[in-house]
Amino acid sequence: MNTKERLQKQLGRLPASLVTKAFRVAKKIPWVRDQIEREYQTMLTSMEAQMRPYSGEFAVFSRLPAAGRDRGEVLAEMAAMQERETSRWRDGYVSGAVYHGDRAHIDFLSQVYALHSQVNPLHSDLWPSAAKYEAEVIAMTASMLGADAASPGPDGADAVCGAVSSGGTESILLAIKSYRDRARAERGIRRPELIIPTTAHAAFEKAAHYFGIKLIKVPVGPDFKADLAATARAITEHTIALVGSAPSFPHGVIDPIEALAELARGNGLGMHVDACLGGFVLPWAERLGYKVPPFDFRVPGVTSLSADTHKYGYAAKGTSVVLYRGRALRRYQYFTTTEWPGGMYFSPTFAGSRPGALSAAAWAAMVAIGEQGYMDATRKILDAAALIRAGVAATPGLRVLGDPLWVIAFAAEEGLDIFRVMEAMSHRRWNLNGLHKPACVHLCVTLRHAEPGVAQRFLSDLRASVDEVRASPSEGGSIAPVYGMAATIPVRGVVSDVLERYMDLLYKA
Numbered sequence: 001m002n003t004k005e006r007l008q009k010q011l012g013r014l015p016a017s018l019v020t021k022a023f024r025v026a027k028k029i030p031w032v033r034d035q036i037e038r039e040y041q042t043m044l045t046s047m048e049a050q051m052r053p054y055s056g057e058f059a060v061f062s063r064l065p066a067a068g069r070d071r072g073e074v075l076a077e078m079a080a081m082q083e084r085e086t087s088r089w090r091d092g093y094v095s096g097a098v099y100h101g102d103r104a105h106i107d108f109l110s111q112v113y114a115l116h117s118q119v120n121p122l123h124s125d126l127w128p129s130a131a132k133y134e135a136e137v138i139a140m141t142a143s144m145l146g147a148d149a150a151s152p153g154p155d156g157a158d159a160v161c162g163a164v165s166s167g168g169t170e171s172i173l174l175a176i177k178s179y180r181d182r183a184r185a186e187r188g189i190r191r192p193e194l195i196i197p198t199t200a201h202a203a204f205e206k207a208a209h210y211f212g213i214k215l216i217k218v219p220v221g222p223d224f225k226a227d228l229a230a231t232a233r234a235i236t237e238h239t240i241a242l243v244g245s246a247p248s249f250p251h252g253v254i255d256p257i258e259a260l261a262e263l264a265r266g267n268g269l270g271m272h273v274d275a276c277l278g279g280f281v282l283p284w285a286e287r288l289g290y291k292v293p294p295f296d297f298r299v300p301g302v303t304s305l306s307a308d309t310h311k312y313g314y315a316a317k318g319t320s321v322v323l324y325r326g327r328a329l330r331r332y333q334y335f336t337t338t339e340w341p342g343g344m345y346f347s348p349t350f351a352g353s354r355p356g357a358l359s360a361a362a363w364a365a366m367v368a369i370g371e372q373g374y375m376d377a378t379r380k381i382l383d384a385a386a387l388i389r390a391g392v393a394a395t396p397g398l399r400v401l402g403d404p405l406w407v408i409a410f411a412a413e414e415g416l417d418i419f420r421v422m423e424a425m426s427h428r429r430w431n432l433n434g435l436h437k438p439a440c441v442h443l444c445v446t447l448r449h450a451e452p453g454v455a456q457r458f459l460s461d462l463r464a465s466v467d468e469v470r471a472s473p474s475e476g477g478s479i480a481p482v483y484g485m486a487a488t489i490p491v492r493g494v495v496s497d498v499l500e501r502y503m504d505l506l507y508k509a
Helices: 003-012 016-026 030-051 071-090 103-115 128-144 168-187 202-211 228-234 257-266 282-287 327-331 356-393 418-427 454-471 480-488 492-506
Strands: 160-165 193-197 214-218 239-245 270-274 304-307 320-325 335-337 345-347 398-400 407-412 433-435 440-444
Touching: 016 492, 030 492, 103 356, 128 160, 128 320, 128 356, 160 168, 160 327, 168 202, 168 239, 168 270, 168 304, 168 320, 168 327, 193 202, 193 228, 202 214, 214 228, 228 257, 239 257, 257 270, 282 356, 320 327, 356 398, 356 407, 356 454, 407 418, 418 440, 418 454
Parallel strands: 193 214, 193 239, 239 270, 270 304
Antiparallel strands: 160 320, 304 320, 335 345, 398 407, 407 440, 433 440
């Protein structure tokens, strides 16, 4: 054991809050701060080289060119980069990211986008088509997710309604902002609390950070599902809503939505279901005969739900749907002002101007695919996922976590570094998601993996990667040490510092 490992082990015995506080104090000492920054810079130098593969190959513009470049040259350069980046996801080497990827489908969406490139839903009087597309995207998504079984009330006020957002994160932020504002207006809550399972998407933590909400994280059980008893104990007079995932991003398991929703309803709370990953898969999986527990608006206590059209809805990147049980709750999402000299201003989501072409593409994707198309796509994905799951489970040294349908998370036995396995897979072109608590890796199965031979290639490469790591257990690498550090170092401020500096690099020309 080297000095760094001994230090990590010793620090690991101390309470995390104490270690974090000590780190913050130490950073205020100039020579300590300088030493820490030097260590960060050493780590980030190697990362920067990987982030800048085009360095020295294409021109860098840190200021406007004196004269505009030829459009043909611009397009040729962009096409060259795009072709290099496309082959990996096109051939099925990527977890999630591109969910459809068929060339004809992409070309179709590109044509739709080109037709609507100037459309801005902020100006619905100029482009009423944008309002039509968004209203119908919301209605079709709601119908798919149990709205037809929900009681709308005598005047339709409780009918399921919603909005189109820029993605799953915005859908989640909008829902949590709505719960906060409703709790403030109707219950006088000034110190709101939100209860989520530890496996809930990071967007909930972002919402709490942005909106001044205290986040209460409750544990999950051995099955990686939300702990109901712990959730019940966490409820206070300040709680504004409960959260469940269908399925969770890390392990692909569905929380006990029905029980969570009943708990929320019994306490007069909101219940948000994050179905960003599953909203366009689970309804069809259920029709195909898979065991899918109730998760949508057929469950009485579910008051909001998010589903991503740009994932398994197969729309272009940049759209999601957030749904509410009733217009009254949705209105807390809106922003209006009547005193601005620029006129009366209102916007339903966070953005003012929005790309109407993306809403049009979402509408076009949904009506072109239809129920049968989504059913066929889901069948292919779940068949491929079943093959992959069985193959992972049969690989010595690996075990599948939870009971997933198509987001397959797997961990390694003691003595086998799962992050080094992930790195070995990256050398075979695979781009997988590294996860923590517990240390594991997952593959989010898409239509790309349902192409002939892709699932078999994944399993073959995975077995070879495991054998490679077993043969050289002490070797380092470039990815594995970073994930290992993030998983084991008790000073979480260090990990956060590195991530902040990594983001700085993203914006460095």
